[in-house]
Amino acid sequence: MRGAGKGRRLVSLGGWCGPGLMLSKLGLRAPEDQYPFDVVRATLDGVVHFTGNGFGPEFFPPGPLPYKMDPASIWLLFRGPHTCFTHMDLNRKQVLDEFQWRFNNWSELMSGKRGPVVFLRTSLCENPFMEAGLLPMWEEAVTAKSKGALDFKTVLIVHNQGSETVQVAAPTANSSVWNLALYTTVLPTASLFDRTEVGYRTIISAVSDEQCWAPDRSLSAAPTECLNTSLELATVEGVPAMGGTCKGIGSTASVAVGRCVFCGSSDQHAVVDPTTFDTHKSWSEEDRAMLLATFAGTSDIVATCEAIALQQGRSAHEVLTEFRKLTSG
Template sequence: MLPRFHQAVRERTHGRLPFRTVLVVHDQADTTRPLCAMPQESKDHHTPCIVWNLRRQRPTPTLSSPPADGATGATSALAEAPSLLDECHDGYQTILTAMSKNTKWRSLDASLPAYETYVSSRRVPFTPYTELSRVDGVPAVRGTCTGFGSTFSAALGRCVHCGCTDGHAVFAGQYDKHQEWRDEDVNELLLNYALHHCDEVAAVEATALRQKRGAHETWHKLRALLSD
């Protein structure tokens, strides 16, 4: 995927944009640290990529203070669980701080093992995740508009590209195609799930792309199949 992404950037910018990539994986090592590099991209196209592991902070659930008046009779309650952003904050801060230094890029690109070498040395596959990116609880990506995420748009209260004022809100099924699920389509989805070591994210991505479906409906179909 990464070489194709780099190639797309080069084609879109006609090769005039110098760039570097940090690829972050979650909880694939015991600490937040760089794992490997993509030396071929650096050698052939001068677009280095460093792969980092981000160790999420998963604090032990703590008890909140009981109500002051004790009217409910409750003595304690579980505190609200931290968000994914909370768990990743320190890790991303470490990565951003390190990779903002040119000297760090040069040293890591020269010293880290190549991706293929690192994967072979692990002797075990990457740990799969079932977490999909969500917006208001819906597995979706709303960054398809050029103006999404712009601080200028945020200041104006409307998107400077398309003019929307709702923050590019999405809803369940917005990108669903409502295509019939044939037996061969279902078999392909389950095969992708098996080939990707039960990684729902990878299976949904591969199937949705191949069958030209929305990720939301593909994910729901997979969940329905797994619950049968």
């Protein structure tokens, strides 16, 4: 499936799930166009690392199975050095098998057999423009991996750095940086996806047109200073999303030196107090019965725990703790 009739396949490089979700919503992502970075938060230097070196154990949390779940508000996070997995239970064989299928899709994409590509990436680091400095390294990694067979362009999207959704820079001939302005007419309680949907639609439509990539673009290299970090995706409810970095960038450097290059953490930014988000509300017998019945009907602990936490207004930690207490005997 290609974008806007121009022959370029649109592929999500993640950052968060927004780009992939929007491609699906617009009917621009076929089932075979699901790749490893669609559904995870991953540092861009981590993406470069995996592109050049393959998807080894560092892609997942420190093993062996079962992987440890870290709680953050209603979410149960699985965090690797360069990656963060939400909404999915990595301890299920079905989920791991799906990732192997996505790895195989990525290998075929890198071979050039799936045709020319536009990669869509949302910056997740605390200073979103810092990722722009890695675009030349990213291009070198893809060119080396594909042996020059893949015709590709890259769009880096930064959230909420201005009042317009507009292209702000062209760091290389085959890359562009776009600001995505928040959609302000939705309810303040709307999800991040709802607040950014109009912006993503605008960007995807524009970059699907080859005229957007005219060689005479007058845009300069990307700016380095951000205006607004309120929507940065480097953390989940204040918990660093990736074990190797608290800023959303530099995870490969952190792995190399054995500590976070920003804060010095040497324990993969472990959650010090898992009760931080607990409400300490008592559990009624009806609540406990619902808890047991809901968990009994599913094999996906993560999705079930998150759903109950949202419904009950509790933290994932206290939901999972109560479930384990009820079933430990």
